[in-house]
Amino acid sequence: MFTKIARRIALSVVLLCVAASAQAPSSNSAQRLFTNPKFQAAADFIAADHDRFVREIIQITEIEAPPFKEEKRAKAYAEMMRQAGLGDVEIDAEGNVIGLRKGTGNGPLIAIAAHLDTVFPEGTNVKVRRQGTKLYGPGVGDDSRALAVLLAMQRALDVAMIQTASDILFVGNVGEEGPGDLRGMKYLFQKGPYKDRIKMFISLDPFGWGNDITRAGVGSKRYRVVFRGPGGHSFGSFGLVSPAYALGNAIAKLSKMQVPSRPKTTFNVGVIGGGTSVNSIPFESWMDVDIRSETKEELNKAVENFTRLMREAVEEENHARSTSQGRIDVDVKQIGDRPFGDIPIGAPIVQTASAVIKAFGLNPTYGMSSTDSNIPLSMGIPAITLESGGTGSRNHTLDEWIDVDKTASVRGIHIAMGILLALAEIQ
Numbered sequence: 292m293f294t295k296i297a298r299r300i301a302l303s304v305v306l307l308c309v310a311a312s313a314q315a316p317s318s319n320s321a322q323r324l325f326t327n328p329k330f331q332a333a334a335d336f337i338a339a340d341h342d343r344f345v346r347e348i349i350q351i352t353e354i355e356a357p358p359f360k361e362e363k364r365a366k367a368y369a370e371m372m373r374q375a376g377l378g379d380v381e382i383d384a385e386g387n388v389i390g391l392r393k394g395t396g397n398g399p400l401i402a403i404a405a406h407l408d409t410v411f412p413e414g415t416n417v418k419v420r421r422q423g424t425k426l427y428g429p430g431v432g433d434d435s436r437a438l439a440v441l442l443a444m445q446r447a448l449d450v451a452m453i454q455t456a457s458d459i460l461f462v463g464n465v466g467e468e469g470p471g472d473l474r475g476m477k478y479l480f481q482k483g484p485y486k487d488r489i490k491m492f493i494s495l496d497p498f499g500w501g502n503d504i505t506r507a508g509v510g511s512k513r514y515r516v517v518f519r520g521p522g523g524h525s526f527g528s529f530g531l532v533s534p535a536y537a538l539g540n541a542i543a544k545l546s547k548m549q550v551p552s553r554p555k556t557t558f559n560v561g562v563i564g565g566g567t568s569v570n571s572i573p574f575e576s577w578m579d580v581d582i583r584s585e586t587k588e589e590l591n592k593a594v595e596n597f598t599r600l601m602r603e604a605v606e607e608e609n610h611a612r613s614t615s616q617g618r619i620d621v622d623v624k625q626i627g628d629r630p631f632g633d634i635p636i637g638a639p640i641v642q643t644a645s646a647v648i649k650a651f652g653l654n655p656t657y658g659m660s661s662t663d664s665n666i667p668l669s670m671g672i673p674a675i676t677l678e679s680g681g682t683g684s685r686n687h688t689l690d691e692w693i694d695v696d697k698t699a700s701v702r703g704i705h706i707a708m709g710i711l712l713a714l715a716e717i718q
Contacts, residue, residue, distance in 0.1 A: 333451035349419045352435040361407045368463045375445040385478035388463035398456030399490030405437035406467035424696040432693040433686040437495035437679035455715035472627040476666040492674035494663040499678025501706035502653035508665030511583040513627030521617035522574030532612040534576035541604035554585035632668025640673040647709040
């Protein structure tokens with residue numbers, strides 16, 4: 292199998308190098324990689340060790356990791372990294388698990404990461420259910436599979452006795468989902484011990500065939516919108532203004548807000564809350580809102596329209612009911628800001644990834660998304676987000692699932708490992 296892949300890689304890389312320019316040393320690395328017997332040995336180990344890989348997906352998924360409460364999973368994952376043979380494993384001040392695999396020092400430091408956190412609150416049933424080759428469980432594909440892929444890679448590189456020019460920093464990071472606001476990546480690149488050394492970055496997130504390359508970060512802004520009023524008894528104070536009605540009106544208005552399909556711009560009310568009892572007019576009602584766009588201009592327009600609609604909802608409630616005990620007001624507080632960033636298709640990191648993907652008989656696609664890569668991209672550091680392999684669906688839901696059928700699953704790991712090693716350069 293890998294002899295054929297090596298031939299395809301050699302041909303595709305030659306074509307890419309001619310088309311791209313001489314400033315693509317990492318593409319030349321891909322050509323050398325797939326004719327290297329050590330890579331073939333690592334790939335063979337990945338296939339032979341697939342059952343353990345599946346067990347580790349289940350093990351990771353069944354450890355809760357809600358936003359800002361990733362500690363249990365982080366401790367377990369740090370130990371799994373050590374057992375996989377990685378040295379210098381530690382949990383940094385933000386909660387990221389980091390471990391360095393040293394190279395010869397002749398290449399730039401490359402970081403590869405998968406996120407520890409999930410979108411699910413504490414107390415969610417995270418028991419994995421297996422039906423044939425399918426695994427069902429909250430977070431099983433986003434991003435437990437990718438975390439297990441990192442462990443599989445670490446073992447494979449050691450078994451094959453692979454030494455790279457670059458040091459490779461393996462990362463299980465916090466804060467990718469929801470209110471985490473990419474806090475793990477912000478710390479890694481702005482405050483962490485490797486902040487000035489990381490020169491290339493790969494994020495694995497989440498499942499997928501392995502042919503998609505996310506090369507641009509979609510920007511987003513997130514807000515907590517709090518409506519406040521006098522409150523009162525549901526019967527005795529009936530007729531007073533209500534934060535709940537203001538909130539409902541605001542949601543209805545937002546649901547009709549016009550945004551362009553190109554550049555894609557979206558909005559969502561993800562969480563709502565407030566009130567004290569069924570027979571009380573609440574003194575406070577709130578919601579969390581996510582707004583995204585492929586361009587800064589449209590994101591700013593959407594934010595401007597959103598804040599105007601919130602004010603309108605307050606004004607309409609204050610006109611609709613009695614303000615004798617006080618008026619409704621609103622506080623729109625930003626709770627998240629994911630920066631934009633992109634890298635051209637002709638960049639060496641993208642060209643290398645494309646060459647590897649083509650060698651496996653797939654056509655690379657180039658997308659935009661909001662991932663951990665947003666942070667390095669916004670700082671001008673070459674970064675891409677890759678799929679971790681296999682197939683699945685329903686991520687961010689309680690019935691999330693992935694298929695760990697060995698053929699597609701192993702191929703996805705091979706692709707990710709191939710891209711990493713093409714960039715890191717086997718010595």
